[in-house]
Amino acid sequence: MEQFIIKGQRPLSGEIKVGGAKNSALKILAASLLSDKKWRVKNVPQIEDIERMTDVLKDLGVEVLSIGSGYYSLDASRAAKTDLDPKLTRRLRASIMLVGPLLARHGRVRFSHPGGCVIGKRPIDIFLAGYKALGAEIKERGGGNYEIFARKLKGTTFVFRIVSVTATESLILTSILAKGKTILKNAACEPEVVSLADFLNSCGAKIKGAGTSTIEIEGVNSLSGGEHTIIPDRIETGTFAIMAAALNSHIKITNCNPSHLDALWVMLNNVGMKLDIGKNYVIVEPSGRLRAVNLKTHEYPGFPTDLQAPFTVLLTQAHGSSLVHETVYEGRLFYTDILNQMGANIIMCDPHRIIVNGPAKLYGQKVTSPDLRAGIALVIAALLAKGETTLGNIYQIDRGYEKIEERLQALGASIQRIREK
C-alpha cells in the first residue's frame, strides 16, 4: 500500500494541464463492444479506473492496444464472452456500462452488482428497469448476481425516476442497435453524455437531443469504426481551481473546457475569488479574504457533487458559516469527520447537510482517504495544514487523478509517494 507524505503551507504557482475526462473515457471504452470495427481513442487518462476497465475489456476478448501515451486502439470484432468476471468488476462501478453493449450485441449478459466508491447505496434499479423496458428478461440469481437475455431489443419510451448519468449513458448504448425508436425522458445532461452521443453519431448511430433532458435514439444495424479525442476532465479542472483558491495561489489551468463548469465559477466568485476564464484555460489569482457561501450540489449544469468535498475544504478557510447541501449521494459527507480531526469546525446536521464554520487552522495528521473525491479533498487540506500529513489508501486518488504528486510537485507542493511500512 502506498501513502502520500504532504508538508503544508507552501503556496503553489505555475501551470497545470488537465487530462482527459475519466467519466467520459470509461464510457467510450465500454461502448467499443458495440462495434466490430476498430476504434481509436486519444487523450485517455492514465489512471487506475481506466486500467480496471481495459482489464475487463481484455477479459471479454476485446483487443486493447496502447499505441501512444493515452492513445488506444480497440477492436471488439472477436469479443464473444458475455460473463463479466466479478473479480474484475468489483472495484469498478463503471463496469455496469458494459452490460448494455453486451446485451445489444450478443443478447445475453451475466454480471454481479458493480463495486466502486463507498459514497452511498448506489443501486442499479434504474438500469434494470430500462433494460426491461427495451424488451430484456432479467433473472436475479441471488447474492447480487444477474443474468439478462434479449432476443431482440425494441425501442421504447423510458422515463428516468431520477436523473442518473450512467443509467442515461447505459440506455443510449443499449438502444443504439435496437429495432425502432427509443425516447429517454428526464435524461442526464452532463457533457460526458453529449460527448458519448457525438462520437457514436460519427460512427453511424442516430442519437438526437443529448445535452437536453429528452434524448431520441433511432436504432441502426451496426456501427462503423471511428476516432475520438476524450474531452478535458471538468472535475480535475475544478479540483485544481479550488486547490489554488484554498491556497491563495496564482495558477494557470490549461487544456480545459471552462464552459463545462459555469456553476463552479459563480460559486468561486461568490467566495471572493478573482478568475480569468478563457476558452481553454482558467487563471486563479490570490484573493485575500474569503467569504462563507451556501452550496447545493445538483445534476449538470448545477454544482457537481464530485467537487463538493474539495469545495468544503475551501470553505473551512472562509469567514463565517457555510451550509453545504449534498443532494446526490447520502454517504458523501462522512469525510468531514477527518477534516475535523485536522482542526476544521464542521457540524453535521444530517447525512445530506453540514455547516462549515470558518476560518479554521488545519494541522497535519495521519489520515486515510475514504474515496476518490474525499481523497483529493484531503490532499488540499494537507497542503493547507500546518505540519506534515500522512495520507493512506491513495489508490482511491490514483483511480481518478493521473500522477497527481508529480503534477503538484511541479507547482511547488511538497508531496511524496512512499510505500507504507
Ligand code: EPU
Ligand atoms: N441511482 C439509483 N438507482 C440507479 C442509479 C442511480 O438510485 O439505478 C442514484 C444514485 O445512488 C445516486 C443518484 O441516483 O444517488 C445519482 O447518481 P448517478 O446514477 O447519476 O451517478 P453515477 O452515474 O453512478 C456518475 C459518475 C460519478 C458522479 C455522478 C454524479 C461515472 C462513472 N460516475 O455516477 O462520479 O458522482 O455521475 O455526477 O460517470 C466520481 O468520478 O468520483 C464519481 C463518483
